[in-house]
Amino acid sequence: MNKRAGLLVLSVFLAGCATMATQPPVGSVEAGLAFPLPGTKWMLKEVDHTGATKTITWTVLEEGFYEGKPVYRESDGMNTYIYDKATRNHITTLRQGKERYVYSPHNGTFSWPLRVGKLWVASFRFDHRELGRIWDPIEATWKVEAYEDVTVPAGTFQAFRLRSTPGKNNEGYLTIWYAPQIKLIVKRVFERTSWSIRGYGKSVTELIEYSAR
Numbered sequence: 001m002n003k004r005a006g007l008l009v010l011s012v013f014l015a016g017c018a019t020m021a022t023q024p025p026v027g028s029v030e031a032g033l034a035f036p037l038p039g040t041k042w043m044l045k046e047v048d049h050t051g052a053t054k055t056i057t058w059t060v061l062e063e064g065f066y067e068g069k070p071v072y073r074e075s076d077g078m079n080t081y082i083y084d085k086a087t088r089n090h091i092t093t094l095r096q097g098k099e100r101y102v103y104s105p106h107n108g109t110f111s112w113p114l115r116v117g118k119l120w121v122a123s124f125r126f127d128h129r130e131l132g133r134i135w136d137p138i139e140a141t142w143k144v145e146a147y148e149d150v151t152v153p154a155g156t157f158q159a160f161r162l163r164s165t166p167g168k169n170n171e172g173y174l175t176i177w178y179a180p181q182i183k184l185i186v187k188r189v190f191e192r193t194s195w196s197i198r199g200y201g202k203s204v205t206e207l208i209e210y211s212a213r
Contacts, residue, residue, distance in 0.1 A: 029147050038063070041209075041211045044205050061074060072088065081093055087106055101130075103124050103125070108120070124138055125137060148161060150179075154206075157181060173193075187205065
């Protein structure tokens with residue numbers, strides 16, 4: 001091989017390496033902790049296994065404090081949902097300022113950053129203030145199964161698919177699709193096991209409208 005031919009082969013090889021280097025390896029896509037801005041609104045539709053349907057409109061409120069800790073807040077018009085600002089996980093639900101449900105330290109749905117293949121165990125105390133009952137602990141194993149396109153009535157989004165497997169004091173499987181682009185869960189599928197004291201149940205919740213601040 002002459003010198004000119006050798007340089008041509010080398011340049012083609014290096015060009016190929018450069019092209020390969022631009023392709024992110026599997027599992028390298030990540031999403032960091034984020035929350036929609038105050039004033040953001042969206043509507044969800046929930047359909048259960050009996051065919052019953054309901055729609056809920058959500059609004060992000062101004063950030064606040066709960067037990068001295070900074071939190072994110074959102075409302076469905078009747079309840080205020082409080083999320084730990086350090087993790088974006090649910091810590092309590094309020095109605096007219098009174099606690100309905102309390103998760104301690106939080107419900108552990110998210111572990112940041114999200115990336116395909118990530119695995120973690122959520123373990124928390126659940127205090128149902130209205131029933132006067134406590135479950136401690138409730139456990140679930142979460143896994144980020146995929147980063148994929150998901151289509152809902154509001155459109156198609158690139159989303160991380162997270163799935164939880166029930167552990168102690170837990171009676172259901174939960175799958176959610178979190179879209180980093182709009183910082184929201186755009187789809188949720190909950191399936192209650194047949195051995196639950198409430199019997200089998202399933203609900204599918206999807207984003208049908210979205211209005212960013």
